[in-house]
Amino acid sequence: MEIDPFIFRLSIFILSIFVGYYVVWSVTPSLHTPLMSVTNAISSVIIVGAIIAALAGTSESIFNTSSIFGFIAIILAAINIFGGFLVTHRMLQMYKKKKDKKK
Amino acid sequence: MISANLAAIFYLVSGILFILALRGLSSPDTSRQGNYFGIAGMIIAIVVTFLSIGNFSTSLVYVIIFLTIGGAIGAYIAYKIPMTAMPELVAGFHSLVGLAAVFVAIAAFLNPAAFNLGNVGDIKLASLIEMSIGAAVGAITFSGSIIAFLKLRGIMSGAPITFSGQHILNLILGVSIFVLIFYLCKNQSTNIFWTVITISFLVGILLIIPIGGADMPVVISMLNSYSGWAAAGIGFTLENTALIITGALVGSSGAILSYIMCKAMNRSFVSVILGGFGAENSTDNKKESKDQKPVKSGNAEDAAFLMKNASSVIIVPGYGMAVAQAQHALREMVDKLKKNDIKVTYAIHPVAGRMPGHMNVLLAEANVPYDEVFELEDINNDFANSDVAFVIGANDVTNPVAKTDPKSPIFGMPVLDVEKCKSVLFVKRSLSPGYAGIDNELFYKDNTLMLFADAKKMTEDIVKNLD
Numbered sequence: 253m254e255i256d257p258f259i260f261r262l263s264i265f266i267l268s269i270f271v272g273y274y275v276v277w278s279v280t281p282s283l284h285t286p287l288m289s290v291t292n293a294i295s296s297v298i299i300v301g302a303i304i305a306a307l308a309g310t311s312e313s314i315f316n317t318s319s320i321f322g323f324i325a326i327i328l329a330a331i332n333i334f335g336g337f338l339v340t341h342r343m344l345q346m347y348k349k350k351k352d353k354k355k
Numbered sequence: 356m357i358s359a360n361l362a363a364i365f366y367l368v369s370g371i372l373f374i375l376a377l378r379g380l381s382s383p384d385t386s387r388q389g390n391y392f393g394i395a396g397m398i399i400a401i402v403v404t405f406l407s408i409g410n411f412s413t414s415l416v417y418v419i420i421f422l423t424i425g426g427a428i429g430a431y432i433a434y435k436i437p438m439t440a441m442p443e444l445v446a447g448f449h450s451l452v453g454l455a456a457v458f459v460a461i462a463a464f465l466n467p468a469a470f471n472l473g474n475v476g477d478i479k480l481a482s483l484i485e486m487s488i489g490a491a492v493g494a495i496t497f498s499g500s501i502i503a504f505l506k507l508r509g510i511m512s513g514a515p516i517t518f519s520g521q522h523i524l525n526l527i528l529g530v531s532i533f534v535l536i537f538y539l540c541k542n543q544s545t546n547i548f549w550t551v552i553t554i555s556f557l558v559g560i561l562l563i564i565p566i567g568g569a570d571m572p573v574v575i576s577m578l579n580s581y582s583g584w585a586a587a588g589i590g591f592t593l594e595n596t597a598l599i600i601t602g603a604l605v606g607s608s609g610a611i612l613s614y615i616m617c618k619a620m621n622r623s624f625v626s627v628i629l630g631g632f633g634a635e636n637s638t639d640n641k642k643e644s645k646d647q648k649p650v651k652s653g654n655a656e657d658a659a660f661l662m663k664n665a666s667s668v669i670i671v672p673g674y675g676m677a678v679a680q681a682q683h684a685l686r687e688m689v690d691k692l693k694k695n696d697i698k699v700t701y702a703i704h705p706v707a708g709r710m711p712g713h714m715n716v717l718l719a720e721a722n723v724p725y726d727e728v729f730e731l732e733d734i735n736n737d738f739a740n741s742d743v744a745f746v747i748g749a750n751d752v753t754n755p756v757a758k759t760d761p762k763s764p765i766f767g768m769p770v771l772d773v774e775k776c777k778s779v780l781f782v783k784r785s786l787s788p789g790y791a792g793i794d795n796e797l798f799y800k801d802n803t804l805m806l807f808a809d810a811k812k813m814t815e816d817i818v819k820n821l822d
Contacts, residue, residue: 272605288575319462
């Protein structure tokens, strides 16, 4: 009997949880705020679903109920992607070592 | 147009880049590079999506327009937001991820053919379950984050809102979501799908309103986790590896942060979720002790004198510093102290502030080098050998009661051993108890000098007196 592809996705999912577990424990506590903002940004990769939905409209009806939800989701996710990465970048720029600023 | 297999490999690459983005945060030196990895992963995912659909009609133009609009709004917010507003910004962003997940699920439900999930009224069973779970978790994340946002922003009172039967109501609603999803699978009814989403919105609100202000670090981490699980649910629906990997990463990241925060308060996750902490035990406790014990209070001059004659000073910042925006004044004060060859370090309790790492960001903003800032376990032994502890805006996290009184609600919580310092300067507006609703014994110790003022104002006055 063949294995359902769902099982493969489930395996990826569970292994990723383990990867996440070990990677996140190694994050230094002083960077916990940037961690939250960057996880925010990357979880907006959900935009791929929004793009699929938005592009599903035909050339006669670009905007149907389904694609409109897609378009709105694109805006929401894009706010997060740009906002999340940029604010993380802004924060990380501020973390400086002692010797950087002396002299 | 590229094949589905090739696209899947690119999605895997972007998933790996996201792992590296988080990995970079293990030290400030590698963190900036990590952020670029994250951006690269995102660009790959988006471009591959365009290529794999291969639909370059007018729709694409609109997609780009909407992407640009969202991007511009996001960039504008990212540049304008003050660092003190970071907790509400993160809560706001969580709500957007949640809502985006809901919308993608709705779009997939209404037009399953576009996602290869079957046809309207005949969606594959597994996909239907995945998308309803994704939508439900997304909806809870959305409305919960909105409440958290309103509380953090001060639009809504930070006090816990409780009513009788609250937990039973939540339980019933939670169970009904599962029951409805079960029926949804049987008859594919659109109405049931909408009902699931509506109830989930309601659950999100009910879940967060009983949780008070200082438990916000847990709430934010928890919502962070939920947004990840919602993304993973949608990832299963779309059979998209990047989304599944990311969802798992973010979900476990938020869960770990919630765990760290709960541990730092010595509270169980369940008790935080049930909420109501600090609502009922506040009144009787503070009255009896308030006027009995003598308190020594001083002014900026006394504080400046004490610190000038010290050889080492430890600064303990808390939420009050963020509220008063005192971090820059504080830095100025420390600079003056350092000129007099006084050793200055910062001690940060994990739950200081309103989100994990809140204080570290504010200090970094004020140009405090990160190697002068220490976590609780790394610095706690140093208090005994230091001359002055300068507590600014922190309260419960310094309360020695947590170590001595088993009856206290915060007993067992790890606290900073501030009282072991030769002298303690405590900047606070009044003697009112902190969030836990209990009196801080530290106020009445012989070696404590209370400085009653706004944190920023007091720090500025001390700076003047240090000249």
